[in-house]
Amino acid sequence: MASEKGVKLLNFWVSPFGQRAQIALAEKGVKYEYTEENLMDKSELLLKSNPIHKKIPVLIDDGKPVCESLIIVEYIDEKWAGKASFLPSDPYARAQARFWADFIDKKVFDCGSRIWKLKGEALEEAKKEMIGILKLLEGELGDKEYFGGEAFGFVDIVMVPFTAWFYTYETFAGFQIEETNPKLVAWAKRCMERESVAKTLPDPKKVYEFVGFMRKRFGIE
Template sequence: MSQADELILLEWYPSPFAARVRIALAEKGLNYESRPEDLTNKSPLLLQMNPVNKQIPVLIHNGRPICESTVIVQYIDEVWNHKSPLFPSDPHQRAHSKFWADYVDKKIFGGGMQLAASKGEVKEAAKKYLIGCFETLEEELGDKPFFGGESFGYVDLVLIPCHSLFYTYESLGNLSMAEECPKIVDWAQRCLQKESVSKSLCDQQKFYAIISEISRSGSAWTSVQKFLDKLDLLQNS
């Protein structure tokens, strides 16, 4: 990054989506200014830089915004392509990586939100669904240390922020990630050996405490339900 480059990250630290961007920036060795957002009182800058979705994270590069975590990560990898490539060079492998990243967003995060928002038989069904999605990822991982092979890559970066949610999954779903998804837990531990990852993720217990607080707030929980409705549309498209 040249001296003229300015990077500002509008974020909310517990967000797994903001964590993706922090990891990508750390992998590239980029300095940036973090500006935390109050999601109940969004800043004028956030509303200006992301007027469509009004959501974090937003990366502002020399005054120009890039929105949506996966889009931001791809932008970072393309602009600063001299170090720690996140995507494979082969076009087919790149497409394959994007497919699994999309799977994580729709199935893992979507399934986790359904688990958090449901009760009774619906919650039990959501639990089985989420475990099944993780098992599918375990099949894709196979015997490789990382989803990209021998090195940490795009799919790993997109999925690893879910580690912050493991305790939440266990508490809300009455399950054990280590028992149900041992290969994913082992993979996560390998990822956490990277400083770019370990310093970018929210603590599991802290994340659970935040989710518990949100669940007690009717207005905040409404946004969760809207997110679930959006996921249903995506999955049926």
């Protein structure tokens, strides 16, 4: 992609955190240069741009790095403010959106990782926890089209990349999210109708294959 004012994104294709930045950039219509990182052999640019955590994603805007996915999404929202904001204008509603984004960050990824790493009773516990986490999110969604109401926004951008991992969670834990959390799956399908999401999220089967590779690497299988 062509660069706009030196906008670059350092990412790894399967990362739900990096995908947030991709979706946010697409929603704002920002053109940028995409760099796929090899996390086993991180580039000098990544190590220089994020010396504290040494992780993707990193957004580089005119040579200045912005790290951590939630911060990156808010930065994109504020920097390219000409289009509809991801966050609501009301301070309380904005605080609530940030709360749920933080909840997703702290709960979904961690629990999902345990699902594909564990076996037996521990796996069953992780599955129950995941269903509970998704039910809480489903309760917040309610009957709304998106988490913020009628407009696709901050919490949607934060959560939707994890839907590409649903097949992996289901396959390893032996359950169907559409049965346990039907409203959330319906929301995910609505999100996939957006070009920004459809063009960003990887094939769920490829995510599953990647996780299989990681399991072998960790000696789980």
